[in-house]
Amino acid sequence: MNVERLERVRRDDTLVRGSSYLDVIETHPDWLGAPFVEEAEYLRDTNEQAWRWEYLGEITGTGGAVFDNVREARLSDSRIRTFQRIRNGVDWGWFPDPWRFVRCAWEPDARRLLVFEEHSANKMMPADTGKIVVDSLTFPDEAGGEAYFHDQMVWCDDTPDSKVQMNVWRRELGLRVHAARKARMRRLSYEWLAGLREIVIDSERCPLTFSEFTLKEFEKDKEGNWIDEIPDGNDHSIDAVRYAMLDDVLRG
Template identity: 40%
Template sequence: MTSKNVQTVRLRDVIGPAFYETHRQINQGLIDEAVEKGGRASLKSSYVSVEVILQLIHHPDCHALVCRQVADTLRDSVYAQILWAIDKLGLTAKFRCTQSPLQCTYLPTGQRILFRGLDDTQKIKSIKLPFGYIGVLWFEEADQIKGGEDAVRNVQQSALRGGEFGLTFISFNPPSAARNWANKYALVQRPGKRVHHSSYLEAPPEWLGPKFLAQAEYIKETKPTKYRHEYLGEAVGNGTQVFDNIRLEELSAKRIRSFGDALNGVDWGWYPDPWAFNRCAYDAHARTLYIFDELTRLKTNNQDTAKLVMQRIEGWETVTADSAEPKSCGDYRDAGIRCREAVKGPGSVTESMKWLQGLSAIVIDPRRCPDTAKEFSEYEYETSREGEVLPGYVDADNHHIDAVRYATNRLWTRRGT
């Protein structure tokens, strides 16, 4: 723990094991933002509420601000959650919590935990503190925030001012639609930002109880899609997504080395369409495709992209590229790359897309391949004005999808030799 006041409480008794690593990185000053997403009963809100208090005590000159989209939902959600955390940490006598105004004050220092709805941003701009600054922010149910990332950034700019320490928590249950801002935001990587996914499967069973676990198993057996969304926290889509077999999963270097020879693909581009490269591996027994490397470039000539590719592949490996540009394929061969032109023809797009859709899983490392993860997650069928799904595949925002189709060309067509 981070304070003498809570030393008697064991960390394992208040924080689920899935969150130990986030807690460690925060305490070591490695991150300034923790994105905690996951399914029902994953314990993410419980963890964040505990961490808010621990960091408040650890930084006695700062205060905390907890936000949801609608102010009327604060008292029965995040306020109640903070009260729970205070009790679990054995600090009830150290806090004064009131409902008018809605806030909790740490009595030894006068630090405050404030609660505000984002439906009235003026109340955030007008916050007055007795001393210090706001150093901890928590956006709960972030997927419901109107204005998305811009709204979060505006609050950060207004609130996180005047102090050396700043930490933001963003927590949510991933909505079905991959295009929701929170799902898209979780795919974006940057130094200091940790994105972590959790589910009830990582929680101590005794914390959840037999009734919850039995209900989860029942839903798993009877409504598997509902189970994946609500209990595992997967963005299963709203019916228009092309790929419903995507798994976003970080792959270690050791795991990648175990794949053996890679499948490499290139989709030619310049501007505004980018040049795209992907590196994959296929497990035929499990019918699973792993995508673990990417490159994306604009306005970059063939000679320069060839150099980039040669730095990513082994000398004996083949790169399969779009045959629509035979000159570009020739440029790669001149550069020393074993570049093969993809075998295409009438119906090849449909053939390859159905092959990808029919796999048991397409596993994409979102840290190594953020552009690829974004494309596959957001790729949807076109719909009519009445909302009906139209046949065919949209030829837009699919550059890495195409690169993966070319990389796997030999697998989905028997004509590839």
Template identity: 40%
Template sequence: MSQNQVRLTDLIAPAFYPVHIDIKQKLHTYYKLDGGRGSTKSSFISLEIIQGMMRDANEGKLTNAVAFRRYKENLHDSVYEQLIWAIDKLGVAGLWKETQSPLRLTYIPTKQAILFRGADKVKKSKSIKVSKGYIKYLWFEELDEFEGSEKIRSIQQSVVRGGENFTVFYSYNPPKSQRSWVNDQAEFSAPDMLNHHSTYLTVPPEWLGKEFIALAEHLKAVKPEAYRHEYLGEITGTGAEVFRNLTSRTITDEEIKNFDRIRRGLDWGYAADPLHYTVCNYDKTRKRLFVFFEIHVVGMSNRRSAAAVKAENKANKEVIADSAEPKSIADYKEYGVRIRGAKKGPDSVDYGVKWLSEELEEIIIDPDRCPNTWREFYGYELARDANGNFKDGYPDKDNHSIDAVRYALEDDMTRNGWGIGNIRI
């Protein structure tokens, strides 16, 4: 059976038809495909890579591919076998050569190759070379297992070069935690990226078999939340997330012009810990907070950071800072900054975080203007003990922006009808 006799509808689930067309028309470079068990996203990607390389060859273009897993030990039984499956299904096994050591698939007519690499050592990506053409296709399977977006970018910068256009696939089952880097649109996104979600419900039932569907339906009946995560690929959360009232979006210059309750806060830092200065607007009527400016630096002297604060705060409105450093506050006053220390008490951290996470309807953070603020608020979770139970109180780490926002809103927080500045908490 030749490739021309194979119908696309026999191999690709209907949910992926629009993605296939998008790829053929070169509308995007990056394709982030997530979904639950049995969604056939990996099957789709393997078919696209094999078809794409052969189509390129017919057009006189010698393109190659690299398939990545975080650890090389997982390559053979996942992406390698999946691509062999695609070759078989397309009826072109006679045109491809399989090599086990090292793992490699070679298109015999043109010597185009599919390479397989583990991402445990990023520097090795720089040594990836092909004898003919360039590397057009990249596939990161089980994306959530990789260490983070920085690792992915580093690999891509080493591999994606020297060609006309590229197609990069990311496939994964979303982790439970919405705080996972792979679920964070601000942390892992691109203007040229198509996001696509699929489930087993979008696949012809006969492809999956009665047993698969029976197991899914059983889990749906006995553990609906596990079903939603495992089979529907939903981000159900771990229960540890503190700020569930976050919104990541652009805050426009026009909005900022109309803000009338602007607050400023500062958390000190120098060496290991960064200094964090925040500017936000508190919409008291709708209980919304807009965070639209930050300074987040390590190793900056008080003189230089005060100058940076003054450059933003041209009207010299009050800044509320951590009172634990009276010398720094005195320095800022000497440099002309209108500043005072926060009124802190033994429960101020817990009370402040609880107020921000429960009293506010929405905390809107612009991830482009305030990337560190978004990262810390989004990633802030309750700590667990050795038995997996949540510890009392809120963790005091990776929370510099949270502290700065707490200080900024000190006078807006209320407790039993009193302003936080009027009571010891």
């Protein structure tokens, strides 16, 4: 249901509205009855997270979240223009795995990562995905100003076929694209991201990224107990962010 809700929020033909017992206990307490309200308020006092999940329908996780430092926030254009340390990452894909491009800002003093832009595609050639990146990096420095191309570094997945795609980007589009030094860095980069003070994601600008970071959980064993393994899958934005931040991971 959490996955369904996050997917529905992204659709233009669907209105997602939240409601809970709090909407009616003042005006129509008889609809639910005193025992229901008493039980809900008791859980609220004893275990607020469980109360938020069970009675408010919030996505609080099941206790096995990899990233419990994710915070949802709206990032305005004016605030994005103030970001100083921009990081760009790409996870190559074709189909069914998508190609994903993510932009984020790094605030080392606050140990805060802010994800403010994403692009995703399937079955798209390198020249076309490169054009998406060029358009993304073409913007004005101030409101009402003239847009121009910003020559920012783009870090990407280092796979055998990515070398061909990177060459197209460099030769035909003039993009500064480099392979991330990801060898044996998956677990370390996950732990580094999970150890940040907060990962701020604009869920309107980056719904796919917000969904992946929010729903990523550790694996369970046959008895249903959490184990210290992070499963692959549904992690294209996470990988793009990891590649964008690997130099900072290695330095930090």
